[in-house]
Amino acid sequence: MDGFLTPVSTFRANGKDVKKGTSPEANGNEHRDTIKSKSAESPEDALEILRHEPDYQSLVSVLRLLSRQQPDLKSFSIGRPGPLAAQLVQALVTEIVPNYWTLLKEDSHGSKSSPLGLLLACLRSIAGINAIIVRLRALVQEAKLEAGKSRRPEVSMNLGILLDLLCHLLKGDSCVYDIWKTATAGAVDNAAKVRPLAHEFLAIFGGDRIVSLSAEAAELTKEKSETAHSDAIWSADALRYTKWLGQNIVIWMLSDPTPEQTKMCSELFVKAQRLGRGDLLVKHILLKLVLAKGVNSPRFGLLVHPPPPTEQRKVLFLVLKILSEDYLNGLGNCESDDGRALVSAVAGALNSIIGTHEGLRNHLVEWLTSSSGAGLGEGVAIRRAVITVVSQHKESIVSVLEKSIDQFGDQLYIRHSPILQQEAHAQVLLLSAGSVYKKSPIKLTLLMRSSAWLNAISNRLAAPHQRARFLGMVVGETLSGLVDKGEKRLDFHMEETNGDEGKWYKSLVEVADQIGSWDLLLGHQKAASVTTKKTNSQTPAQRAPAKHPQQGFIIEELSDGELDEDDDIPSYAKPDSDEEDSDDDPTLISRDKPKAPVYIRDLIRYLRDAENYDRQKLALVTAPTLIRRKANYGTEVSEHAEELASLLIGLQDKFEIDNFDELRVQGMMAIVIAQPQTMGQWFAKTFFDGDYSVSQRASVLIILGLSARELAGYETSDFTAAAAFPSKRLPERVERLFIGGPSSSNAALQSSGSWLKPLPPNALENVAKSLTSDFLAPIAASAADAATGPDVLKLSTFTSRLDEQQLSNPKVKMKSSRTARPRVRAIPNTTAQLIWSSFFSPLTARFQAMLHSPGSRTRGIIFQPYLLALFLKTLALLIHAAGPSTLALPQMTAELWRLLLSTSIRAQAVGDLTVTQAVLFVLLALLEVNEDRMRDVCQDLGRELVEAQEWVAGVFDGLRGGDGSKEENDVKMLAAGVLVRLREGIEKYQLLMVGDLIGFG
Incomplete structure (x- = not known):
């Protein structure tokens, strides 16, 4: 039979002769089977096996060969940079991991000698991490190109596998040190080889490659892969990655590094601070290298000296x-x-x-x-x-x-x-x-x-x-x-x-x-109070039903004389339905509802119990009344004020409680009212230094503004009366008879404070609008009374755009001139000084410090248009609440006026009506409070007054007026009012300002 097939010619493929006339597919399969069965004796053989779909046993043998530590520096090591090592790593990441990852994880028993441990040992190098990053980037780009289309399932699956591999690879406190030591083995004295390695090493671990790509990949796979949402993908969290990197730096410094290694560790420390959480990194290393038992504290100095x-x-x-x-x-x-x-x-x-x-x-x-x-x-x-x-x-x-x-x-x-x-x-x-x-x-x-x-x-x-x-x-x-x-x-x-x-x-x-x-x-380290403790609370279905005492009938025999046939039998109203009994399933009825907290420590415990709906709701409802009630009795509130405030700021609405934000703000307001001198400064510091979102920072501003107004006597909240100490109140039943109050069906809610009127979400905005109307109404009335004159020409359609309700108000009609308008009532100096020292000054001082600090982490957050506008309006409300009798009013006016004219504020106001309106409102509030001391303002702040006038005039001219939107019309109207007030003051006291205005242009 061999004579029937005669070879015409031969060619060499992979070092073997293949005869023409035979099937190429058969030859390829035969060659692949030969490779599979071949044992790996060298790195070249290992690369050949990895490229030809090895079976599981061949893969394990290859991993054992490659992960073997070679004491001889001249021999091959997959952890050291080189062309062959790069090819092997690339084959493992692109060919082996997608196919064998699940099987390797199932066969893993947590030891380094397991197949998974061998794979991680082969990839734990600069080349391995870099190969995973490159592959992640390619898959992310591919997934983005398929956006809006039916994405291929293997893309999301491979992204999830690579994320899982990366997290397993980086796990450990000495991972960074081991990778650097392996990469530089045998090349420590060769600066030409170490320099590019150091550059790549710092770019990988000190840059944002790992965190940004992991976060982007996790976001793309969240719909397809449950792993992307689990805690296992920690590399996508900048906070956890920073902690991991800090711990690796600590272990490196504690391992007696050489001067060259100390320098590299210091450079990594400097790079890591630019990830956005430098304060957390420094704190972790400080606690481990200085403030820990049995450590050599100068090591922290060695880490800081080289940069x-x-x-x-x-x-x-x-x-x-x-x-x-x-x-x-x-x-x-x-x-x-x-x-x-x-x-x-x-x-x-x-x-x-x-x-x-x-x-x-x-x-x-x-x-x-x-x-x-x-x-x-x-x-x-x-x-x-x-x-x-x-x-x-x-x-x-x-x-x-x-x-x-x-x-x-x-x-x-x-x-x-x-x-x-x-x-x-x-x-x-x-x-x-x-x-x-x-x-x-x-x-x-x-x-x-x-x-x-x-x-x-x-x-x-x-x-x-x-x-x-x-x-x-x-x-x-x-x-x-x-x-x-x-x-x-x-x-x-x-x-x-x-x-x-x-x-x-x-x-x-x-x-x-x-x-x-x-x-x-x-x-003596200060414990963090914002952490929430989780308790093993049972679900309503798991709770044992409460046992009620058995009640029997009391039978009493009455004599005939005691019976009166004319007496009517008293009728009793039908009892209210029990909401707990409305559930169809009696096993889900909860009879062990928590009682309302009566001590601050109980309130803190309820707030920490984030897994219990009943406790969370009861704590939020009870907090305002309980804190106000305990404010002047004992030291409960003063000792736990900061802890309570931290819990309320960081509280999350897991159960979608009704009026959650309003109740939370009420509780924080109660803390400020109870301890204004200390908590005002604490909230101001927290606004800038705390790690909170924009909405949480906005709530801090709201409570500072509203609390200051309440301290000054404005708009006392409806729940103040309910916060009286129990010893000063009538019994509940008697109080309903003589004073009146909620219906008997709501008596239980009244006792817990849940009938309190919630604050609207835009409470601070409503106050600002109300004050704006009060400030502008006299100007509008004066302009309407004058048939001719410069005011009418300046205002144009100003009066026609005022609210009809304001013009129809009899109080406004009586104000035919600004001299007839009532003055802002004088506030006692004690309250005004408190608002100045504990509310206003900490906010302005920290804001100016942030402007002059190039490394401020909150700069980008504070300059969010909404938050910046709310911040400025809060300062305006504070200075208005302090009133004209404040001894520090000249200092407050100067600080706030110069803050408004700063380059940063005016740059943010360009093209943003929200910030522009806030700046104009602050100027109007300043002019209102300083109405009786306008002479002193012109004398001390002459240049600032003229500069503000020119800026407001530019804003007024740049708005379209009646043809624009309602918001634009309101801003133009506000600019007109500020412009009128500024020009009145400047024209009246212009002689005092001549000296300051020399050279102004």
Whole structure:
């Protein structure tokens, strides 16, 4: 038979002779079977097997060969870069993983020697991670091209498999270190080989490739793959990825790295901070490398020293913020022994980080003396700790004092810096002066005789704002008391400087903190209060039915004389239906409803129970009344105010509770009303520093605005009367008889506070609209009364667009001129000062600090048009609530006016009517509150007034008016009203403004 087929010619394929005249398909199958049966003895054989659809046993043998660790550096290793290693990795990712991933996971038993462990060992390298990223990107692009069409199922399936593979591959606390060590084995001394590896390594792990691609792939596969929504795909979450990367950096630094490895680890640390959660990364590494038992704290300094100075500064400032928030903010003025011990412990931890590094010490000096530094809004404790560290070097502490004096007396600084910033720098000046006096009294004496000091006191005493003058007087008296004796001592004989606050400022020069051991910090870390505890609550179907006591009949025999046939038998109304009995299935009826909380700790427990609908709803309904009731009785609210506020801000509506947002806002308002001095500042700090969404930040602004108005006496909420302490109330049944109230069927709801009128979602907007109408109504009436005149020409169709209800209001008709309109009622100075110090000043100061901080994480969030407009309207409501009798009104007016004219605000107002309307509303509120002191405003803020007039005129001319939309018409009307008020003030007091307007163009 062999003679019938004669070969004509032969050709060589894959090193073997194949005769023409035979079937190519048969030859290919025969060759594939030969490859499958061949054992892998070299990497080349392994590549050949992987390319020809190996069976499971052949694959396992190949994985064992490739994952074997080669002690000889000259031998092949799949973890080291090379052309053959790249081909093997590519074959594993594109050919093996899609086909065998499910089988490998099923055959895995959690050990490194399992087939899955062998595969992960082969791919745990720079080339392996890069191959997965490239494949993910290709599949994502393919899925996007098929958008709107019926997507092929294998695309979504392969995306899910690659995501699962990536998460398994990166799992572990030493993954990053192992990959770098394997990649650079044998090439440590060769800079030409290490440099490109380092670049690729940093781009993969320090960049956003992994997180962005994982998130995009998970989003594309969420409809097809349940895995994409599970917790297993952690690489798509920037928060979890940052924690993982931070833990890997910690393990790397604890493994005694070489100087080259330390440098690489430091560069990875710098890159990782740009992922968006640098504060979380720094905090995690700080806790593990400094504030943990049995660690070598200088390792954190080694991690911070190599980066450029700008990155060192950023990390160090984050460390100061973390130390302040977690350990020192609750200490107040640090007058207790425990407070002083914690300050010394923080100073010891900070000193261990700084070490002998001069650059880091210079950054501390900059933090203390920069115009936006010294811990704005933080307590004095962090400044005491930093001064303690800096004072270890005489030249540094003297430099702090000199720079502080120059800044303290600068006229531009006095006029334009927020008062909170000036208070912080005044504390730094006094603390540094006390330290210099202890080290070198003659140096402080020489500084007190310098022209810089004399100019500083003179400029402070000439400041237009009372608070700035107070700081100048108290600093002058304190330092003069250290140097001068007898009659030469400076004494202004002012009540403010001799009060409690003045005495506290003067005591700062006597502070003598020492560098202590930071072991005290190990057990004093502030626990996060926003985490929600999950309880194993049973479903209604699983709950055991409540047992009711058996009730029997009481039979009483009556005599004939006691019976009266004329007496009617009293009739009883039909009882209300029980909502719990309306369910068809009696097994689902719940008889163990939770009771309303009567203590703040019970309320906190209910709010934390996120899996129980009844508790969540009852907590929300009860919170406003309970918090207000407990505000002035005991210390329950004051001790748990921050924890309650954190829970309410971060509360999620899992059960779609009716009026959820309104009830949550009511609860937060009750906290602010109960503790306005502390919680106003806390909410202002949370608005900028907290990790919250736009809607949650908006709720913070709403409660600050509404709470300030309630404190000032405006619009008292309907639920205030229901919050009286029980001992001051009549019994419920008697109260219904004499006072009236909800029907008996709603008595239970009344006792729990659920009949309270909910706040509308746009409560703050409604208040702003109402105030706008009140501000503009007199102008409209005055313009309508004048038959001719410039006002009518300026306003054009202004009066015709006013609401008919406003014009028909008899109160408005009586206001024929602006002089007849009622004034804003005077607010007592105690309330006005509270609104200024705890609400207004923290918001404006932190906003200005954010504008001057290039690394602010919340900058993009705050400049959302809706949130920015709400922020500006909140400031307007605060200054209106404070009223014209506020002692700090000049300071408030100057800060807010300059804030409105800042480049950032006006840039956001361009083309956005929402922000433009908010700016105009704030200007109108400022003009309204300062109506009686317009002369002082023109004298102090002449340039700002003219600049605002030109800007408003440009806005007015740029709007279409009657042909535009309703919103555009409203903004044009508001601009017209502001323009009229501005021109009235400028024309009346223009002579006072001549000096300030020279050179204005």
